[in-house]
Structure formats: C-alpha cells, structure tokens
Amino acid sequence: SQTIHQWPATLVQPVGSPLSLECTVEGTSNPNLYWYRQAAGRGLQLLFYSVGIGQISSEVPQNLSASRPQDRQFILSSKKLLLSDSGFYLCAWSAGGGPSTDTQYFGPGTRLTVL
Amino acid sequence: AQKVTQAQTEISVVEKEDVTLDCVYETRDTTYYLFWYKQPPSGELVFLIRRNSFDEQNEISGRYSWNFQKSTSSFNFTITASQVVDSAVYFCALSETSWGKLQFGAGTQVVVTP
Numbered sequence: 091s092q093t094i095h096q097w098p099a100t101l102v103q104p105v106g107s108p109l110s111l112e113c114t115v116e117g118t119s120n121p122n123l124y125w126y127r128q129a130a131g132r133g134l135q136l137l138f139y140s141v142g143i144g145q146i147s148s149e150v151p152q153n154l155s156a157s158r159p160q161d162r163q164f165i166l167s168s169k170k171l172l173l174s175d176s177g178f179y180l181c182a183w184s185a186g187g188g189p190s191t192d193t194q195y196f197g198p199g200t201r202l203t204v205l
Numbered sequence: 206a207q208k209v210t211q212a213q214t215e216i217s218v219v220e221k222e223d224v225t226l227d228c229v230y231e232t233r234d235t236t237y238y239l240f241w242y243k244q245p246p247s248g249e250l251v252f253l254i255r256r257n258s259f260d261e262q263n264e265i266s267g268r269y270s271w272n273f274q275k276s277t278s279s280f281n282f283t284i285t286a287s288q289v290v291d292s293a294v295y296f297c298a299l300s301e302t303s304w305g306k307l308q309f310g311a312g313t314q315v316v317v318t319p
Contacts, residue, residue: 132294132311132312132314133311133312134309136306139306180248180249180250182250191237191238191301191302193240193255194307195252196242196249196251198247198249199248199249201248
C-alpha cells in the first residue's frame with residue numbers, strides 16, 4: 091500500500107531564515123505530487139505540483155519554491171521566510187504521469203510558524 | 206471565480222443527530238469528478254469519496270451517504286447518527302478534466318457534542 095510522509099511535523103522559524111520541507115511517497119511509481127498551504131481560516135491553496143522528476147508547476151507567485159530531485163520526493167523551500175509564510179503545509183500524491191483527475195491522498199502536514 | 210461553494214461555515218449538532226453538508230459546484234466540463242475530504246483536528250486530510258459526473262447514483266458507506274444531483278450541481282454529504290469522532294472540517298472538491306487539479310470549497314466545520 092502507498093504511504094506519504096512529511097517532515098518535520100512542526101517548525102518554528104524566525105523571519106528571514108531558510109526553509110526546507112520534505113515529502114516522500116512509498117509504494118507507488120511516477121506519482122503526481124502536490125504542495126498545498128492552509129492558512130488560518132481553513133482554505134486550501136495549491137502552491138506547486140509536479141508530474142515528474144524536475145518538472146514543477148507553480149500556481150501562485152510567492153516566496154517559495156519546490157523541487158523534485160527523485161521520483162517520490164518533493165521538497166518545498168524558501169531562502170528567506172516571511173511572516174505570511176506561516177501556515178499548515180500539506181503534501182499530496184495521486185496516480186499520474188500527467189495532469190490527473192485521480193484522487194489525491196494527503197500527508198500528515200507540517201505546521202510552520204514564522205516569528 | 207469560486208468553483209466550489211460550501212455555504213455552511215459551521216454546523217453544531219448533538220450526538221446521534223443527522224447532519225447534512227451542502228456542496229454546490231460550477232463547471233462547464235461534461236466530465237468531472239467530485240470529492241469529499243475530512244480534516245480532523247490532527248490536520249491530515251482524509252479522503253472519503255470520489256464520484257464522476259456520469260454516476261449519479263447515491264452512495265452509502267456506513268453512516269455516511271452522498272447525494273449527487275447534476276440538475277442542481279450539488280453533491281451533498283450526510284452523516285447519520287453523528288458521533289463525537291465526526292467532529293472535523295469537511296471539504297468538498299472538484300476536479301475538471303480541462304484543468305486536472307483539485308479545487309476545494311472553503312470547508313464546513315462540524316461540531317458534535319455529547
């Protein structure tokens with residue numbers, strides 16, 4: 091069966107510091123991968139998605155970037171965090187290899203607080 | 206434009222009451238998919254159901270049931286005999302073949318008290 095991991099689970103960082111959040115998927119090959127942010131107030135915002143290694147699409151211009159160095163690894167980064175980067179970051183995967191309407195399965199999330 | 210509308214921000218019920226969550230969507234695609242997810246206090250989004258636009262049959266899974274009506278562009282979710290463990294935020298989402306990404310509603314907070 092497939093599982094998705096995210097770490098760290100929680101993170102408190104000062105403004106201006108770098109960020110690296112990691113997401114890995116097990117039990118599947120060539121998944122589509124997604125990063126979402128959920129700010130206080132519940133709305134889910136798609137930040138990035140990837141249909142393959144090195145292929146990243148950005149949905150929202152921002153202070154963040156994403157990379158996919160391996161088939162089942164997806165990394166969210168920032169060089170300098172802003173207060174507005176605080177939120178709950180969720181990684182998800184779906185079967186794919188291209189744009190997909192398949193079910194997305196979510197990881198446990200990382201709660202980021204920028205002070 | 207908002208593609209998925211969940212007009213109910215919060216619903217509070219007493220245990221064993223039924224609760225229905227409304228979801229209205231908007232799309233021009235003829236083929237699309239609708240989803241419901243549950244987000245308990247722990248934060249992880251838990252997948253509940255996926256329906257395609259050609260399958261209007263209502264679905265029941267234990268205490269959960271879903272009513273899909275294309276005529277009114279609605280995909281409502283009912284929890285029968287609610288329990289405290291049902292307390293969570295529930296999200297409805299739409300995936301269009303022309304877009305290929307999930308578009309979420311704002312979510313409905315369900316609070317079940319003993």
